[in-house]
Amino acid sequence: MSNPLISVSDLTVTFGGSRPVHAVNGVSFTVGTGEVLGLLGESGCGKSVTLRSLLRLHPPRRTTYGGRIEVDGHDILSMSEEQLRRYRGSVTSMIFQEPLLAFDPVYSIGRQISEAIRRHRAMDGTAAEAEAIRLLDRVQIPQAARRYHAYPHEMSGGMRQRAMIALALSCRPKLLLADEPTTALDATVQIQILLLLRELQREMGLSIIFVTHDIGVAVEISDRVAVMYAGRIIEEGPIAGIIGGPAHPYTRGLLASTVTQNMRGTRLEAIPGAPPDLADLPPGCAFAPRCSHASATCLASIPAYETHAGRGVACFHSLNDEGVPPSVTAKVS
Amino acid sequence: MLVYLLKRLLYALPIALSVTLVCFLLVHIAPGDPLNAVVPADAPAEVVNALKAAYGFDKPLPVQYVRWLGRALTGDLGTSVATGRPVADEVLSAVRNTILLAVIAAIIGFALGALLGGVAGYRHRGIVDRLATALSVVGVSVPHYWLGMVLTIIFSTRLNWLPAMGAGPGGSKEWLWDGEHIRYLVLPVATLMVIPLGIVTRTIRALVADTLSKDFVQALRAKGLSDRAVFLHVVKNVAPTALAVMGLQLGYLMGGSILVETVFAWPGSGFLLNTAIFQRDLPLLQGTILILCLIFVLLNLMVDVLQPLIDPRMRRS
């Protein structure tokens, strides 16, 4: 890929306090123009924190960033507040998990969309309103002109998320950050929203980073997926490759849990144990305490991230297609 | 919306009516005869009966209530037993003085409280926050009358800077907006505003901090809004609840200043209430309580009408 639109290298995010939380610990990835990257992982592994870092949305006084984030030529971590405000919403915008909470309850959704339009595009009130109505219509909200005046609590979950998408795309961004936008919706609405996103993405040539803990959703929307665990990307590759042959034991566990999900109705049961405390990370591989392949090396040191033929994995005992750990891939330093 | 307004107005009517009933019964439930204060204990029975008939006390209670209510509606609240002047006049001039005091104390207390609470909410756990919290605890827990007396001792008795008694030079009853009269306002206002200041500070601080922790604030920042634009959203979110608290506080200030008005001999409704109680002037007591209660009902009505104008979530009928 020539010159990716987004390039994150060795990103670290730490929240200060009496027990500093190391939410992101050296994350690197790239996303090309018009590409959709799925970011997978159990809850609490730092997906949202990574995503919000691309807008530098974390509380400034408590957050320490490390590494580098570049989006469309902007160096996000060294921007001034003013540059940041111009960048947010216009180059990169975001849709959230719970649209009811992501809209201001005392403003109509239409006004919240035209507010963004007036912020970034040279339009007066009337033009911005017309544009907002056009956008509401574009995301297939019926009677868009009337819905412009509706308040968030007056709409259904699916309609609210459509309005959120209209808001996010109102200033023609190049990158859309989607933080589990379908998790709070029921299955049929979920699919409609995914289809709409896919359609708009193709139409606008948009890049998307799509966070989810649901592999089914990731398959539906992504070109490529990155799997996160305890603030690190532990495996990455084209969606088909990951599904067909997961190399990391954690990815394998995640996939297995998705299979059992339908039968038992519980999520992620296949992996025993819980993710580590981000304020007190183990010295070795963060997954080792839960891993059936773990060796003494795994507990002692962190495996390097190795890339090969578009796939990447960070594991001393990464699995081949048959699920057998080939000992040659272990590279102890 | 119009339907809601009409409904809310209709709800206010029975409340107002019950207020009148309670006020009426108050006098008749109170121990002692309403005429005790004016009639000597050894007065002959005919005189007492004649007086009772003159005041209408010989009729059955429901009849008395309806007649009293009918007169009250036309603005006739009877005559003060002690002074012989119409109760309505006494109450009205006292209420005017109280409103003056309460509104000025409210404006200052609310403004300062909103400012302090707003900064404290934004700078959660900062220096201003700690200061504001300490101040609001003190404000809410220090007894009114004690503060009033302390202020009087310092600024009036010791330093002789400000007058301590009355609402104008020479016990003047006519309020004027001149420097001489305003000097009389300083100490009572300073005393009275402490509680609303404390409560409003605490309320606004909590509301602002809570609003800022909401997801939508992040979403607003994510679309590139400036801090000032986000602040406007915060204000509109905080306003409905803040308004309700302020309305309630204004209500308390109207009626709850008995002790402060007594300490400063301020000729307001609280002072009047105090006089009426100690002189056992029942018509005056009844009239004063009635007017104060109705003001309270009216304030609540205003808050209920204003709130949904700001907050669309409250517009559902």
Ligand SMILES: Nc1ncnc2c1ncn2[C@@H]1O[C@H](COP(=O)(O)OP(=O)(O)O)[C@@H](O)[C@H]1O
């Ligand atoms: N503003 C913050 N301050 C402190 N800790 C935070 C903050 N935001 C997130 N975290 C912590 O970072 C960790 C990762 O959270 P998150 O990225 O939201 O997980 P997820 O993968 O489910 O999206 C969690 O332990 C969370 O408590």
Ligand SMILES: [Mg+2]
């Ligand atoms: Mg999350």
